[in-house]
Amino acid sequence: MIQSHAMRLFIEHGYDATTVDHVARASGVSPMTVYRHFPTKEDLVLHDQYDPLIAARVAARPADEPLVRRIGRTLVETTRALVETTRTAAGPTDDAPATREPPEKDLLLARLRLMIDTPALRARHLDGQFATQKAIVDALLGDAPDPEAEFRTWVAASTCLAAMHVALMRWAQEDGRTDLPALIAAALHAAFDDDFT
Amino acid sequence: MIQSHAMRLFIEHGYDATTVDHVARASGVSPMTVYRHFPTKEDLVLHDQYDPLIAARVAARPADEPLVRRIGRTLVETTRALVETTRTAAGPTDDAPATREPPEKDLLLARLRLMIDTPALRARHLDGQFATQKAIVDALLGDAPDPEAEFRTWVAASTCLAAMHVALMRWAQEDGRTDLPALIAAALHAAFDDDFT
DNA sequence: TCTCGATCTGTTAGTAACTACCAGCACGGT
DNA sequence: ACCGTGCTGGTAGTTACTAACAGATCGAGA
Numbered sequence: 001m002i003q004s005h006a007m008r009l010f011i012e013h014g015y016d017a018t019t020v021d022h023v024a025r026a027s028g029v030s031p032m033t034v035y036r037h038f039p040t041k042e043d044l045v046l047h048d049q050y051d052p053l054i055a056a057r058v059a060a061r062p063a064d065e066p067l068v069r070r071i072g073r074t075l076v077e078t079t080r081a082l083v084e085t086t087r088t089a090a091g092p093t094d095d096a097p098a099t100r101e102p103p104e105k106d107l108l109l110a111r112l113r114l115m116i117d118t119p120a121l122r123a124r125h126l127d128g129q130f131a132t133q134k135a136i137v138d139a140l141l142g143d144a145p146d147p148e149a150e151f152r153t154w155v156a157a158s159t160c161l162a163a164m165h166v167a168l169m170r171w172a173q174e175d176g177r178t179d180l181p182a183l184i185a186a187a188l189h190a191a192f193d194d195d196f197t
Numbered sequence: 198m199i200q201s202h203a204m205r206l207f208i209e210h211g212y213d214a215t216t217v218d219h220v221a222r223a224s225g226v227s228p229m230t231v232y233r234h235f236p237t238k239e240d241l242v243l244h245d246q247y248d249p250l251i252a253a254r255v256a257a258r259p260a261d262e263p264l265v266r267r268i269g270r271t272l273v274e275t276t277r278a279l280v281e282t283t284r285t286a287a288g289p290t291d292d293a294p295a296t297r298e299p300p301e302k303d304l305l306l307a308r309l310r311l312m313i314d315t316p317a318l319r320a321r322h323l324d325g326q327f328a329t330q331k332a333i334v335d336a337l338l339g340d341a342p343d344p345e346a347e348f349r350t351w352v353a354a355s356t357c358l359a360a361m362h363v364a365l366m367r368w369a370q371e372d373g374r375t376d377l378p379a380l381i382a383a384a385l386h387a388a389f390d391d392d393f394t
Numbered sequence: 395t396c397t398c399g400a401t402c403t404g405t406t407a408g409t410a411a412c413t414a415c416c417a418g419c420a421c422g423g424t
Numbered sequence: 425a426c427c428g429t430g431c432t433g434g435t436a437g438t439t440a441c442t443a444a445c446a447g448a449t450c451g452a453g454a
Contacts, residue, residue, distance in 0.1 A: 035413085119324060123321050124320050130323075155387040158363050159359045165355065166352050170351075187348070192388075216440085227404050237440080238441090
C-alpha cells in the first residue's frame with residue numbers, strides 16, 4: 001500500500017520532488033513506518049520479487065544446455081510470463097472484475113521511466129541486478145564450489161542481464177509499444193548469436 | 198590532492214566512517230571546495246579518466262572486426278596498459294626518483310576493495326559503467342543514426358563491460374595477485390567463446 | 395602601477411535522507 | 425487476566441548536499 005502510494009506520487013511530481021514525508025502522509029503512516037518497510041527511498045521504487053521467480057525457472061531448465069542459453073531463455077520466458085499478467089485479466093471482452101492495481105507491464109514501464117531520468121535510481125537498480133546475478137548463480141551452482149565453474153556462471157549471468165538491461169532501456173524509450181520478450185531475445189541474439197526464443 | 202587525501206582516509210577508517218568534513222580538513226580546504234570539485238562523496242573514489250582512453254582505443258581498432266571482439270580486445274589492451282603503468286616506474290633497480298603517488302594498479306585495487314564492501318559505491322560504479330558504455334558507443338557509431346546498429350553496439354558494449362566487471366571483482370578477491378588483463382580475457386572468452394588476447 | 399574581470403574559495407543557512415533510542419499499543423497464546 | 429512479541433510513533437541527532445552571497449587571488453591590459 002505504501003509502495004503504490006509512493007509510485008503514484010513519484011509519477012505525478014517526480015522522484016526527487018517527492019519526499020519520504022509526503023509518501024508517509026499520503027499513506028496515512030509516520031515516516032518511521034515507511035523507513036521500517038523500505039530501508040531506503042529507492043526501495044520504494046525498486047523493491048520487487050522477480051529474483052526468486054527467475055532463480056526457480058533457471059534451475060528448472062535442462063542442465064545440458066549451454067550456460068548462456070539456459071540463462072537467456074529463462075529471462076525471455078520469465079519476462080513473457082510477467083508482461084502477460086496483463087492480458088489474462090483483459091480479454092477481448094473486458095468485463096473482468098477489474099482489480100485496481102495496474103498491470104505488471106505498466107508498473108514495469110513506470111519504474112523504468114523513473115530510473116531513466118533519476119541517476120540515483122539507475123545506479124541502485126544496477127546494484128539490484130547484482131542480487132539477481134547472485135540468485136541465478138546460486139540456483140545453478142547448488143553447492144559445487146568449483147571456482148572455475150563459478151566464474152563462468154557469474155560471467156554468463158552478468159552478460160545476459162546486461163543484454164536484457166539494454167533491451168529494457170530500449171523498450172522504455174519506445175514507451176512499451178514493442179514486444180518486450182522479443183526485444184530481449186534480440187539483444188541476446190546480438191550478443192551471443194544464438195536463438196533465445 | 199583532495200582525492201588522494203580522501204582515498205587515504207577511506208582506506209584507513211572506512212568509507213562510511215569518513216565524512217566529507219574530515220576530507221576537507223585533511224586537505225586543508227573548506228567542505229564547499231570539496232563539493233565544488235567532487236559533486237558527490239562517491240566521486241572522491243570513482244572519478245577517473247579511463248573513458249576517453251577506452252574510447253580512443255576502440256575507435257583505433259580495425260573496423261572489420263566483429264563488434265564484441267573489437268570492444269573486448271580494447272578492454273584487455275587498455276587494462277594492460279594501465280596496470281603496467283606500475284612497472285615502468287619501478288625497474289629491477291628501484292632508484293627511480295619515486296613519485297609519491299601509488300602505482301595505478303594499487304589505486305585500482307584499493308578502489309575495488311572500497312566498492313565491494315560499500316553498497317553505495319558499488320551502485321555508483323555500475324552507473325559509471327553506463328557512461329563508459331556511452332563513450333564506447335559514441336566512439337564506434339560516429340554519426341550514423343541507424344537504430345538497429347546502435348542497438349547492437351549498445352548490447353556489445355554492455356555485455357563486454359559486464360564480463361570485465363566480473364573479472365575485476367574476481368581480481369580484487371584475489372588481492373590482485375593474478376594477471377588482470379588475462380583474467381578479463383578469460384571472462385570474455387567464457388562469455389563469447391572467442392579469443393581476446 | 396592600477397584596475398578589471400574571472401576563477402577559486404569560504405561562510406552561512408537550510409533541506410532531506412537516514413539512524414538510534416525509547417515508549418506506547420494491539421494481539422495471540424497460556 | 426497476564427505477558428511477551430511485533431508493529432507503530434515521537435524526538436533528537438548526524439550527514440550529504442544546495443543556494444546565495446562575499447571575499448581572495450591573480451593574470452591581462454590600459
